[in-house]
Amino acid sequence: MTLPIKLKRGLKANLPSAASAGEPLFTTDTHELFVGTGESVVPIAASDPTLANRVEELEMNRSTMSSTYTEEFDTLTYVDSEKTTAGIVGGRVTPTVTPDFTEDFSTTNYYDGSNSLGVTVDTTNRLIRNSAGIKNGIFYAKPITIPNTSKVTINAVANEPSAYAFSEATRFSYSGSVFSQPMGFTDRTNRTWKVALVNGKGIYAKVTNPDGSLAFERTILPFTGNTHTLPFQSIDYVVDYNNRVWFSISHASLDGVIGSVNSDGTTFKDWSPIYLGSFEVVATSLTVDRQNRIWVFHSVADYTRIHVFNSDGSLVKDLTNILSSGTTSYLRSTYDPIRNQIAVAVINSNAFKVILFDSAFRIVRNVNITVGGGHDGSLDMMYDSDLDRYIAIQTIYTGATTSYTVKLYSLHPETLAQTTTVANINANWVSRLVADGSNYHFVYSSYAELNKYYLTTFKASDLTVIDSSVTVSTYAGKHFPFKDSNGVLRSLSLTSRYETNQAIDEYTFGASKATVTLEVTNNNGLDWINALPGEEVTFQTPSTSLLIRARLDSPTTNLSPELYGYRVITGTLSGEVIQEFVSTKLPSVSPIAHASLTADQTLQEGSIDWYLSNNGGATWESAVLGRKHSFKNPLYADLRVKAVITSPSGSVKSPAISGYTLTSSNLLLTPAQTGTNLTATMSADQTLSAPDTFTKINFNTTTEDGLQEFDKNQSRFVAKAPGDYLIIGSARIKSPTSSPNGLQLEVRINGELQKVLSSNVSYSNHAWCLNGSSIVRLQPGDYVELFGYSFFANGVVEALPTYSYFQIKQLW
Known part of the structure; x- marks a missing residue:
């Protein structure tokens, strides 16, 4: 009989203060290993100080990026038809x-x-x-x-x-009260909420379970103190990860307020002001991030502001201005979980802007998407996780009272580079967007046809309009479309058809399917x-x-x-059948160090073996469903999946795959704070021949560029990783031949002025130098250049490396 070798063991609380040199000890409750030194006991990992310090350093400077792709076999976009021998029919992969x-x-x-x-x-x-x-x-x-x-x-x-057609309209509100700002949405347990503000009372809420049974119906977050009455400017909601619902309200004469309820409708956080002052709160918007923090945006007079709350209701960030000029008439925010960033879309001073925030509340991008919109413009924006794009819509005033256009946008989540389509629709107002698979819906109205509302559907992939002819209603009252817990498209709208007071109708739409x-x-x-x-x-x-x-x-x-x-x-089929499904290159992070695969599959009497590749199928590595897989080489960036399906001889039913979900991730090491990413100098003097002209300075020689981020041909630094960067620029003006002479040195990011580093006018004929620095936030693909503006003709920047140089350090 063989006896196992066992180490000295026991609870960590009973760990001795000393043990013989080299004696191993194991804690049975915390599963840690220790070793005696003769005078003490130390953890195994700590016995090598160099290794321990290195591990600690890596832990402090690492971050993880991930990307998830789900395949349901409704198209062949990511199926390698040449290598796939199994059949794909009816959304299933099976031997054939x-x-x-x-x-x-x-x-x-x-x-x-x-x-x-x-x-x-x-x-x-x-x-x-x-x-x-x-x-x-x-x-x-x-x-x-x-x-x-x-x-x-x-x-x-x-x-x-499917195309949608109007089905029916039923009354949602009760009689005797004045309603406004209706909304519909689903919570994190897939219940349907239909809510509306009730003049002077609070929020009327009707919540139903997926089976149609009533969860509760009552007034939530009742108004107290000053009577809250019309006109309410706007209202927004968000459901946090505790399944609490948060509401924010903007009001023409009262402070903007925020409140929240538990999933059963009881008050969690009573109405609290988010603005105290004499100006009008014009617009408000809410979103939640992965830390379960509630971001609240609102606009007051010429200011657009942000507040952030923890999920327990405590304030994290208070009253921070993000825009300080021009009225923001429309405001919509959305969350990008891949980059953990918040995007807010605004119509501000006749321009459609998008501002991106990182998780530390810093602005990482502020871009004018479209200049022009005019009065009564409207907009909405959502993050599409399948396309990894922001999908936005805007109405644009084109000159005449009844002349408007609708513009659709697909925006890159980092650069905000845009693809646009002008829809052939005359609409002065559009509702919020409703995502429906690969399509989006919205309701619009036009001054050209008063009190008429139409439903429009467009494809997110190319922004083409599928249908815009569905009449929703002929009653005055803006619509809030949404999908209920069963995927039925609905809309809530104000109406005056029942009584003089404002009531609310609920509209239902039926789908009519295109067929092959x-x-x-x-x-x-x-x-x-x-x-x-x-x-x-x-x-x-x-x-x-x-x-x-x-x-x-x-x-x-x-x-x-x-x-x-x-x-x-x-x-x-006869005998044992072995066939394969092979994908093409799948959406993923880059590079790919790890992947986790789950599948919706039925084995029947056979088997399915899964394999993953991060090098385009050159090598395949066996994968276990539901378990994190680490690739042998984590530097490749072409992710593919393969399934080998075996149906044994004599089997009646074959194995089948209905879909799979693949999450890829990598581990990024943030460069140390003291490491210089770039030092570039000039190979030759550069004459700035034209006065009053901006000229890029030709830094085309690198003495330090370990990450190969500098383009010598274009004299520009291109960031590969997100972070905060220190930009340092210096230029020496060769002894001028005329007086006065002068130069302005500036940093440009993506071709736009970021900061003037230094500016000087000299009345001397001696050589002189100017320099400066700036800290900027960069995203992958952002490029940085140094420009000079010569106040007089024929200024010469001298190529002396100790005086004329371009340096960039990544700080964190």
Whole structure:
């Protein structure tokens, strides 16, 4: 019998103060290892001071970035069709007979243009859709040669989006009171909240469970003290991670206030003022970050301000101005969980601005998105985690009383670089955006058609409008659209159709789906048979020729179904079948050190083995579902996933994959605070020949650039990591030939002036030097340059490294 070797062990509280040199000890409650020195007992890790110090240093200077991608197989965008041998049909990956024919629309070789009508083949995106202005198109394939058989199975992948139509309107509010500012939303337990301000009383709330049963209905956060009456300017809400609901209100004559309730409607934080003063609180907005802190924005007169509360109601950041000029008439904030940053969109002084904040409340970006908007403009903005973009909407006044346009934006979350579309809609007001899968909805109204409201749907990926013709109501009253806990699109709106007091109607919308219908024939079109994806079709007689057609039907010309491809199968599975699913490059962090994979799968009588690669599939590493996987080389940045599906011989049902979620992460080491990232100098003197002109100074030689962040050809530093940077610039003016002479030295970030470092005018003919420094916040991709502004002609910047230099240090 073999006896295990055991170390001396016991509770940490009973750890002796000393032990023999080299004697190991193990704590059974904290699972730590110690070793005796003869005079004391020390932790194993601490026995190597150099290692311990290094570990502590790394821990202090590390940060983690992550990215999550979810695949549901509703498209083939991230499926490697060449390497995938398993079948994909109906949103499932499962073993299938090797197809006799595969069409992925990468070419038009099998497209029968003579018989097809109203469809377009897009070989770039590999799909077929209805042509512009067509609701009902039909696609015909050229004859396909197959083995002589009377049975075929068609596996197809299609996108069948839905258009919405107004269904019904019912009264939401009770009689006898005046209501305003209705809102609808779901909380973190998927209950539906419908709320509205009641004049002089508080917030009327009706909360229902997902099964439709009533959770509670009553007045929450009652108004006390001064009677809160109309007009309320705006109201906003946010649900924190404790499932508490926070509300903020702006009022024309009272202070802006904030309050919150528990999930059962009881008061958690009673109404508290966020502004004390004589000016009008114009707009307000709320959002919550991953630390469960509540960010409150509001605008007063010429100031736009921020407050931040902890989840317990205590104040973290109070009354900080983020804009101090111009009235902010609209204000919307949203949270980016990938970068842990807050974005706030404003209409301020006739401009649409977006301001980005890091988790320490610092402004990292302030960009004018569009100048111009005019009176009565409106906007909204949301973060789209699937696209990793900010999606925004704005109404723009174009000159006449009834002339407005609607502009849609897709903004990069770091640079705020924009892709825009001007929708063909005349709207002076738009509601908040409602995310619905890959689409967004909003309600709009126009001065051109008073008291008429329309529902509009657009695609987030390219901002194209799908439908804008759905009439919502013909009663005066702005709408608040939302999706309830069951995914039903609804809207709350003020109405005067019941009584003179303001009441609220609840509107419901029904979806009308675009469809793709496949049909096949093996007798040259005499008999067409409906072919449901994945189901076997039986013909009366066998044949070696097959024709396929697809009907693409849509309820509106602005919405089209899409057919991504199909496979024709004539055999049956036999024996053990081993087939693979392989992805293309997936969205991820860069580089990729770790990944965690979960899957929605059914094994039946078989098995599914998962593999991950961070180098584009050059090498595959076995992965365990639900367990963090560390790649052998953490510097690669091409993430892919592979599943090997095995269906044993004689099995009735095969394994299937319905989807997977993959989270990638890396560990970044922040450069030490004392490390210089860059020192650049000039290789030759530079003459600033034109007076009163800004000229970039040609720093084109580096003496220190360990991270290779300096572009010598363009004399610019390009940041690779986010952080605060110290910018130092110096320039020596060669002995001037004329007097007076002068130079201004300035820092530009992304081509825009950030700070004037120094400016000087000299009446001497001696050489002189000017320099300065500035601390700036940079994001990856931001570039920094030094410019000189010569007050007089032919100033010469002298290429002496001790006097003319460009330095950047990353501080943290």
